[in-house]
Amino acid sequence: xxxxxxxxxxxxxxxxxxxxxxxxxxxxxxxxxxxxxxxxxxxxxxxxxxxxxxxxxxxxxxxxxxxxxxxxxxxxxxxxxxxxxxxxxxxxxxxxxxxxxxxxxxxxxxxxxxxxxxxxxxxxxxxxxxxxxxxxxxxxxxxxxxxxxxxxxxxxxxxxxxxxxxxxxxxxxxxxxxxxxxxxxxxxxxxxxxxxxxxxxxxxxxxxxxxxxxxxxxxxxxxxxxxxx
Amino acid sequence: xxxxxxxxxxxxxxxxxxxxxxxxxxxxxxxxxxxxxxxxxxxxxxxxxxxxxxxxxxxxxxxxxxxxxxxxxxxxxxxxxxxxxxxxxxxxxxxxxxxxxxxxxxxxxxxxxxxxxxxxxxxxxxxxxxxxxxxxxxxxxxxxxxxxxxxxxxxxxxxxxxxxxxxxxxxxxxxxxxxxxxxxxxxxxxxxxxxxxxxxxxxxxxxxxx
Numbered sequence: 001x002x003x004x005x006x007x008x009x010x011x012x013x014x015x016x017x018x019x020x021x022x023x024x025x026x027x028x029x030x031x032x033x034x035x036x037x038x039x040x041x042x043x044x045x046x047x048x049x050x051x052x053x054x055x056x057x058x059x060x061x062x063x064x065x066x067x068x069x070x071x072x073x074x075x076x077x078x079x080x081x082x083x084x085x086x087x088x089x090x091x092x093x094x095x096x097x098x099x100x101x102x103x104x105x106x107x108x109x110x111x112x113x114x115x116x117x118x119x120x121x122x123x124x125x126x127x128x129x130x131x132x133x134x135x136x137x138x139x140x141x142x143x144x145x146x147x148x149x150x151x152x153x154x155x156x157x158x159x160x161x162x163x164x165x166x167x168x169x170x171x172x173x174x175x176x177x178x179x180x181x182x183x184x185x186x187x188x189x190x191x192x193x194x195x196x197x198x199x200x201x202x203x204x205x206x207x208x209x210x211x212x213x214x215x216x217x218x219x220x221x222x223x224x225x226x227x228x229x
Numbered sequence: 230x231x232x233x234x235x236x237x238x239x240x241x242x243x244x245x246x247x248x249x250x251x252x253x254x255x256x257x258x259x260x261x262x263x264x265x266x267x268x269x270x271x272x273x274x275x276x277x278x279x280x281x282x283x284x285x286x287x288x289x290x291x292x293x294x295x296x297x298x299x300x301x302x303x304x305x306x307x308x309x310x311x312x313x314x315x316x317x318x319x320x321x322x323x324x325x326x327x328x329x330x331x332x333x334x335x336x337x338x339x340x341x342x343x344x345x346x347x348x349x350x351x352x353x354x355x356x357x358x359x360x361x362x363x364x365x366x367x368x369x370x371x372x373x374x375x376x377x378x379x380x381x382x383x384x385x386x387x388x389x390x391x392x393x394x395x396x397x398x399x400x401x402x403x404x405x406x407x408x409x410x411x412x413x414x415x416x417x418x419x420x421x422x423x424x425x426x427x428x429x430x431x432x433x434x435x436x437x438x439x
Binding site: 037038041042043044045046047069072075076079080 | 270303304305306314315318407
């Protein structure tokens with residue numbers, strides 16, 4: 001069972017819509033909306049947040065919020081819970097953070113890494129570390145990669161959100177540090193910033209026990225056009 | 230007069246009355262510098278508290294306040310929900326299972342409530358928020374209790390009067406927190422609605438003991 005995610009928004013429609021969007025990229029992750037008040041107005045409800053947290057279960061839960069009082073309601077919910085261990089609030093933009101968190105959770109990341117993935121979307125200079133990142137592994141990128149590969153994007157739309165989610169989600173679950181054209185291969189948002197269109201060559205470098213599998217994983221996805229025309 | 234569970238029920242009932250009576254006033258204050266939902270939200274929240282009190286009678290003041298916290302956080306909707314909810318929750322925790330509240334315990338409960346509001350909303354004194362009503366109330370209650378007053382009504386009155394003066398003192402302030410802070414200097418000349426509703430709550434505590 002993966003880490004679960006709860007989305008707290010002032011608007012029921014925003015929460016439901018954000019969950020719908022993220023679920024498309026992370027079909028196995030439990031993502032629950034807690035939007036609007038109990039009677040369907042704009043606002044946030046402690047009762048809805050507590051119910052979602054209770055239902056979420058799993059190996060930890062990451063909570064994403066939209067505006068000020070949603071943050072306060074989420075914090076209040078943690079204060080009400082008897083055992084808030086394993087429930088983490090992420091300080092991240094709702095949609096980008098949610099999608100990044102969902103992809104990380106889909107890849108098997110733990111609760112800390114899922115929050116980190118969400119918070120990594122706050123802006124440049126604050127990119128998330130790959131899920132499963134371990135202390136000391138940061139230094140390996142100065143060493144020669146254990147495996148490399150160059151693959152040309154063949155699908156019409158190139159590296160857009162869904163392919164980026166597939167690549168990042170798969171790489172996050174491998175024991176390897178991977179860069180693609182210099183960005184973290186396990187970061188969906190990092191991959192999307194490449195703006196790589198059809199015909200772009202992806203240069204993949206991988207370090208670690210699963211380096212070869214990682215490069216092979218990217219090759220298979222790219223050459224199949226991510227299953228797209 | 231003792232501050233027991235009956236007093237707490239009466240206090241919360243008077244809070245609900247006050248929010249209903251001052252609903253339009255709070256809406257008008259909030260329209261000037263916020264999003265004009267404060268009166269409606271507070272009225273709705275305390276009507277829900279009234280409904281809960283109709284379902285079951287709390288056995289201690291702490292239990293009454295904890296129920297109030299949960300209800301406000303679920304029913305108010307706006308920022309006032311988690312702020313007042315946290316205030317009532319922290320006060321309930323400070324009171325514990327005590328059957329009665331003495332002057333010093335009331336001062337402690339108010340301080341815990343104020344600290345909860347500050348922790349949740351990150352506002353400081355002078356930011357033109359409800360904190361500007363609560364902090365003078367905490368100080369006044371503490372001073373009255375430390376003065377050796379065994380007259381619990383006197384401590385309630387001191388807190389309520391200080392909160393009312395604190396709300397009036399928000400008039401010239403420039404908002405630095407919440408929706409009103411978007412207005413910058415244009416927020417001066419208006420009373421903060423959260424400070425006003427805070428004073429109403431502390432005044433209701435007096436009414437319940439009178």
